[in-house]
Structures are given as structure tokens and as C-alpha cells.
Amino acid sequence: VIAMGQAEKSVITTCAYCGVGCSFKAELKGSEVVRMVPHKDGKANMGHSCVKGRFAWGYATHPDRITTPMIRASIDEPWRKVSWEEAIGHAAGEFRRIQARYGRGAVGGITSSRCTNEETYLVQKLVRAAFGNNNVDTCARVCHSPTGYGLKQTLGESAGTQTFESVLQADVVMVIGANPTEGHPVFGSLLKRRLREGAKLIVVDPRSIELVKTPHVQADYHLKLLPGTNVAVANALAHVIVTEGLVNEAFVAERCEEAACRQWRDFVARPENSPEATAAVTGVPAEAVRGAARLYATGGNAAIYYGLGVTEHSQGSTMVMAIANLAMATGNVGRMGVGVNPLRGQNNVQGSCDMGSFPHELPGYRHVSDAATRGLFESEWGVAIDPEPGMRIPNMFEAALDGSFLGLYIEGEDIAQSDPNTQHVEAALRAMECVVVQDIFLNETAKYAHVFLPGSSFLEKDGTFTNAERRISRVRKVMPPLAGMADWEVTCALARALGYPMDYAHPSEIMDEIARLTPTFHGVGYARLDALGSIQWPCNEAAPEGTPIMHVDHFVRGKGRFMLTAYVPTDERASKRYPLLLTTGRILSQYNVGAQTRRTANIVWHAEDRLEIHPHDAEERGIRDGDWVGVASRAGETVLRATVTGRVQPGVVYTTFHFPESGANVITTDNSDWATNCPEYKVTAVQVVPVSQP
Numbered sequence: 262v263i264a265m266g267q268a269e270k271s272v273i274t275t276c277a278y279c280g281v282g283c284s285f286k287a288e289l290k291g292s293e294v295v296r297m298v299p300h301k302d303g304k305a306n307m308g309h310s311c312v313k314g315r316f317a318w319g320y321a322t323h324p325d326r327i328t329t330p331m332i333r334a335s336i337d338e339p340w341r342k343v344s345w346e347e348a349i350g351h352a353a354g355e356f357r358r359i360q361a362r363y364g365r366g367a368v369g370g371i372t373s374s375r376c377t378n379e380e381t382y383l384v385q386k387l388v389r390a391a392f393g394n395n396n397v398d399t400c401a402r403v404c405h406s407p408t409g410y411g412l413k414q415t416l417g418e419s420a421g422t423q424t425f426e427s428v429l430q431a432d433v434v435m436v437i438g439a440n441p442t443e444g445h446p447v448f449g450s451l452l453k454r455r456l457r458e459g460a461k462l463i464v465v466d467p468r469s470i471e472l473v474k475t476p477h478v479q480a481d482y483h484l485k486l487l488p489g490t491n492v493a494v495a496n497a498l499a500h501v502i503v504t505e506g507l508v509n510e511a512f513v514a515e516r517c518e519e520a521a522c523r524q525w526r527d528f529v530a531r532p533e534n535s536p537e538a539t540a541a542v543t544g545v546p547a548e549a550v551r552g553a554a555r556l557y558a559t560g561g562n563a564a565i566y567y568g569l570g571v572t573e574h575s576q577g578s579t580m581v582m583a584i585a586n587l588a589m590a591t592g593n594v595g596r597m598g599v600g601v602n603p604l605r606g607q608n609n610v611q612g613s614c615d616m617g618s619f620p621h622e623l624p625g626y627r628h629v630s631d632a633a634t635r636g637l638f639e640s641e642w643g644v645a646i647d648p649e650p651g652m653r654i655p656n657m658f659e660a661a662l663d664g665s666f667l668g669l670y671i672e673g674e675d676i677a678q679s680d681p682n683t684q685h686v687e688a689a690l691r692a693m694e695c696v697v698v699q700d701i702f703l704n705e706t707a708k709y710a711h712v713f714l715p716g717s718s719f720l721e722k723d724g725t726f727t728n729a730e731r732r733i734s735r736v737r738k739v740m741p742p743l744a745g746m747a748d749w750e751v752t753c754a755l756a757r758a759l760g761y762p763m764d765y766a767h768p769s770e771i772m773d774e775i776a777r778l779t780p781t782f783h784g785v786g787y788a789r790l791d792a793l794g795s796i797q798w799p800c801n802e803a804a805p806e807g808t809p810i811m812h813v814d815h816f817v818r819g820k821g822r823f824m825l826t827a828y829v830p831t832d833e834r835a836s837k838r839y840p841l842l843l844t845t846g847r848i849l850s851q852y853n854v855g856a857q858t859r860r861t862a863n864i865v866w867h868a869e870d871r872l873e874i875h876p877h878d879a880e881e882r883g884i885r886d887g888d889w890v891g892v893a894s895r896a897g898e899t900v901l902r903a904t905v906t907g908r909v910q911p912g913v914v915y916t917t918f919h920f921p922e923s924g925a926n927v928i929t930t931d932n933s934d935w936a937t938n939c940p941e942y943k944v945t946a947v948q949v950v951p952v953s954q955p
């Protein structure tokens with residue numbers, strides 16, 4: 262806390278929106294926050310910010326905040342305000358009743374990428390130690406779970422390889438399925454700076470994102486592929502690199518597994534993977550693929566940045582591995598200016614995954630079946646840990662519908678709104694006997710809840726977030742929790758009510774426990790974070806100040822492993838009835854389902870989600886710019902207003918998903934990534950017809 266004169270002070274904290282993790286000074290007059298000022302010493306943002314972090318924090322004191330715990334016997338009854346003690350006691354009693362009747366595995370929990378590392382750690386600890394099972398999953402399931410899987414398989418660590426600043430030494434940048442200037446604006450500006458200095462740009466995206474052509478930046482190649490064909494494009498790029506002799510032989514020989522590399526070369530060299538053979542499937546001209554591959558392989562330091570346009574597909578994990586293959590084959594790993602860089606959507610996606618939120622992994626990505634790791638946690642936690650992986654979120658829904666999973670503790674996640682196939686999710690929630698929602702607003706999921714525990718915003722607690730470059734930054738309490746308890750305190754109280762002792766005086770003690778148990782966090786602690794400003798993990802005896810660049814001399818898994826990445830078309834195909842392919846994305850001023858940004862002045866910049874449609878498709882249907890259109894898929898239907906634009910290609914339509922009433926997730930299907938169940942949000946076959954105003 263820095264004294265700022267008479268009635269003013271400022272507290273340095275971290276933005277709670279996107280995965281850039283900008284540092285801010287929250288300025289206060291008395292106890293009231295009056296301004297958020299980007300912090301010039303923040304290593305992720307260096308004094309820059311976007312309109313979300315700078316202006317969209319007023320939701321924290323919005324009148325919609327719920328500050329009193331509530332319970333009800335059934336979801337058809339009105340809420341009854343109760344004390345914290347009664348609400349937590351009721352929730353614990355219900356969870357224990359369900360377990361006694363249906364078995365230990367009949368309950369579980371969901372962690373949030375919006376909450377701090379410490380809070381996430383506690384929720385998974387509660388599930389494993391107090392519930393006694395591994396039924397814990399995270400909202401990262403629906404965004405970057407393929408990143409965790411794909412990078413672990415190939416490089417050995419479930420995280421991006423670089424620091425953001427690394428892009429300033431890139432000669433070639435390939436952006437795949439991401440829109441940095443809208444979704445990650447501060448990084449987008451850094452990238453634009455490098456492009457203005459002369460770096461080359463390859464964009465792989467079904468839509469013309471801003472970077473494709475601005476007054477100052479123009480992509481050298483825009484591979485405008487059809488949604489769902491990422492892997493075919495990546496294999497075609499690899500085909501050119503292998504068949505034209507562009508592989509970095511010295512790097513591959515020294516750093517990668519030889520047999521796997523040989524198999525991969527044989528696979529991508531097959532004629533069916535050539536740019537010419539795949540053009541009909543991907544819609545990308547062969548010459549553009551050849552040119553982009555040559556540029557990526559020979560243009561100097563080449564870096565790949567990717568987003569949900571890579572992961573949210575039925576082959577999301579395959580595509581992450583295909584990207585890692587490209588980087589290894591060209592030697593673009595292990596130094597500044599290169600690398601494989603997932604752009605994380607939410608502020609703490611990286612952290613929520615690091616903290617053991619997946620049902621098969623303890624903190625630090627260690628499998629629950631590993632006896633030595635379990636032993637470490639068992640001696641710290643004083644309980645036996647189930648060696649069997651628990652249920653993922655989609656499995657929880659299935660089990661709810663068959664009557665074997667009936668209690669769910671959800672911290673900071675609106676699954677009724679953000680998970681695919683809303684009708685299915687709602688049916689599963691309805692089938693449960695005890696749904697406990699801990700959130701700052703009465704969200705859509707709370708309609709199906711029996712207990713509501715008021716959550717706390719990022720301004721009301723201490724903790725840490727971990728951004729897309731593995732940077733752990735402090736979140737500092739700016740004002741007291743409106744409901745009297747921060748999220749971490751609520752989880753501790755629930756654990757105690759369940760009969761499991763969970764007591765910490767401050768979140769720093771939780772981080773100390775994480776550091777004791779997690780080799781990549783051994784050197785992390787609040788004193789060091791305060792001294793250094795932030796730390797990129799791994800931070801331990803070998804790297805006491807953290808690790809900006811990973812895989813420098815060797816890959817975390819030893820040798821890099823090429824993986825075979827056969828293209829398998831998604832089941833979601835265009836048809837006579839559903840002839841257009843819908844894909845989705847973000848806009849600068851809004852954030853995810855809009856729960857926060859819609860409750861701020863940022864609403865004036867983007868008041869509704871719209872459907873972008875190509876002039877040709879619009880004319881064919883008699884749709885004019887601004888008309889209302891019905892959008893129907895195999896899963897459901899909704900109504901949106903149309904924007905007629907050449908940004909999308911014929912046959913493809915696009916919408917943002919920031920407003921619940923636009924119903925983007927009502928029309929998305931049940932398809933998901935084969936390895937991680939990450940939903941295929943980015944491809945939905947739809948019909949679009951003009952309708953009168955709803």
C-alpha cells in the first residue's frame with residue numbers, strides 16, 4: 262500500500278479479466294475505489310492496459326451483488342436469507358447425506374479460472390480430502406484443456422513456452438485461431454509494435470481478424486480456412502517443411518526423439534497431406550500454404566500464438582500437438598522470439614490448471630495414480646487420496662441424469678450459461694439434490710441451486726493469478742469482502758463443516774503449502790513475489806527468480822516428442838438443412854458471458870451480440886444489414902441481429918457470445934475434443950433465415 266496524500270492511497274493488484282494479467286494500481290478515496298491506473302512496473306503490461314481492466318471494475322459494487330447467504334429446499338421455492346453458519350452447515354449436511362445414501366463419489370466440485378490460485382487449490386483440496394474422491398474439474402475444461410494435454414505430450418509441460426516480451430524478437434509470427442487485438446489487447450499492441458517494425462505475419466483464421474489488414478499492419482499470408490479444418494492446414498504446412506527440406510536437422514537430431522520424428526516425417530510427407538490435396542477440404546489455396554510454410558521455416562525467429570480457435574474443436578488436442586510439431590521441426594523452441602504460446606482467455610486459466618483442478622491430476626500436473634505424489638499430499642493433508650481419476654464435467658452431467666451424481670459445489674463458474682448444449686446442462690442440474698453456487702451474482706446456474714454462498718470480487722481478497730506466460734502475480738485486497746468472507750475463507754468454512762480441518766490465517770499460508778508440495782513452485786512465496794513483482798514458474802532451487810523461457814537446453818520431458826496428427830473431419834458438417842458453419846469469438850470491450858462487463862459503463866461500446874454474414878449469403882436469404890435473423894442448429898435456435906460483412910467468407914457466419922439472451926450456447930452441439938472433452942464451440946452447422954423483430 263502506497264500513501265497518496267490525505268485521503269488517498271493505492272494498492273497494486275492484478276486485472277481479473279484476460280490471461281495477459283496486467284498490473285494495476287487501484288486508487289482509493291477513503292474506502293472507495295476511484296480509478297484503476299495501469300502499473301508501469303507491471304512486467305506483463307509495462308504501464309499499458311485495455312478498456313476492460315481500466316474502466317470495467319464497477320461491477321464489484323454493483324447493486325446486483327448478493328451479499329447474504331441463501332438456501333431453499335427445492336429450486337421451485339423462493340430463496341431464504343440465512344446466516345453464513347446456517348448456509349454452510351446446510352450445504353455440508355446435504356453433501357454428507359448424499360454421500361451416505363449414494364456413495365462417496367456422488368458429489369464433486371468445480372473450480373474457477375476467475376478465482377485465485379489459492380482458492381482453486383482449496384476447492385480441489387476440499388474435494389479430494391473432505392469429499393474423498395477426485396471429482397473435481399475446472400471451467401478450463403471448456404477452453405484450454407487441449408493445451409494442457411497437447412503440450413504435455415509433445416514438450417513435457419502444460420504451459421506456454423515464452424514471456425510476452427519475447428515477441429519483440431520474433432521475425433515471423435503465426436497467429437492461429439486467436440484475435441489478440443480484441444481478446445488480449447495489451448499483448449495485441451505489443452505484437453502490432455513488432456509487426457510495424459517489420460516482422461512478418463501469418464494469420465490462420467476463418468475470418469478476417471483486425472490483424473489481417475489495418476492501416477499499419479497487413480498479414481503476409483491469411484490462410485482463411487473453413488472452420489474445423491485446422492489440423493489439415495497444419496499437416497499441409499508440415500508437408501511443405503518436410504518435403505522441401507526445411508526441417509532444422511541439427512535441432513531435431515539433438516533435441517527430439519528420433520523414432521517419433523521419423524514416423525512424423527513419413528506421415529506428413531504422404532501425398533494426401535500436401536497443400537494441393539487438402540485445399541478442397543480446407544478452402545485454402547495451395548500456394549498460400551506453401552508460401553506460409555516457407556516463411557515460417559526460413560524467416561528467422563518464428564513464434565506461434567494461438568487461442569480458442571485451436572482448442573475448442575473435436576481435434577483441439579491434435580491441433581495443439583500439430584503446432585508443437587511445427588515448432589520442433591523448425592527449431593523454434595527454447596529462446597527469445599520463438600515458441601508455442603497459448604493465449605489464455607481468463608485471468609487464471611493457467612493457474613487453475615496448475616493447481617490440480619483436473620480430476621486426474623494433483624497440483625503441478627502429477628497424475629493421481631502416482632503413489633509417490635499421493636504420499637506427499639497424504640502426509641501434508643492427513644488423509645488417503647483416491648488413486649482413481651474422478652469425473653470430468655460432462656461425466657458429472659451424465660451421472661446426474663442417471664441418478665448417481667447428486668451434489669455439486671461450484672465456485673465462480675456459470676456452467677448453465679458457459680457450457681455447451683444448455684438444455685442438457687440444465688437437465689443435469691435439475692436432477693441434482695444439492696447444488697451449491699458460490700458467486701458474486703445470482704447467475705444462470707443459481708436458478709438450479711439449493712444453496713447460494715456470496716463470492717468476492719478480485720478487489721476483496723488477497724491471492725495470486727497466473728497469466729498466459731506462467732507469470733504469478735499478487736492480487737491484493739483493496740476493500741473488505743462485501744459479504745464478510747473472501748472465497749478462500751468460505752471454502753475453508755465448508756471443509757470444516759464437512760469435518761475436515763482447513764485453517765489458514767492468510768492466503769500466503771496456502772501458497773506456502775502449494776510451494777511445499779509442488780516442485781515447479783518450490784521457490785514461490787509472497788515475500789519473493791513482493792520483492793520481484795511477479796515470478797514465472799518454474800521457480801525453485803534451480804531457478805530462484807523464475808523461468809521466462811522454457812525448454813532452453815532440453816525439453817521438460819527430456820527429448821521432444823513428435824506426435825502423429827491425422828486429420829479427422831468433425832461430425833458437425835454443413836448440410837442442405839444447415840448449410841452455414843457458425844464460429845464464435847470475442848470483442849474488446851466485453852468479456853465472456855458478460856456477467857462483469859455488462860454491469861459497467863463498457864456496455865456502451867457493445868450492446869448486443871450480432872451475427873456476421875457474408876454479403877453473398879445475406880443476399881441469397883434476403884437479409885439486409887441490421888435485420889433480425891433466426892439461427893437454428895441441430896441443438897437449438899436463437900435470434901440475433903445481422904451484420905452483413907466481407908470479414909467472414911461465404912458459407913461461414915460468426916458471432917460473439919457476451920450476452921446470455923443471444924443464446925450462442927443454446928445452438929452449440931455436444932461434440933467435443935477426443936482427448937479432453939473440450940467442447941467444439943467453434944464449429945456449428947446452422948441455417949439462417951430472416952425473422953421479424955423478437
Ligand code: SF4
Nearest residue numbers: 276278279283311314
Ligand atoms: Fe485486463 Fe487483459 Fe485488458 Fe490487461 S489486456 S487490462 S489483463 S483485460
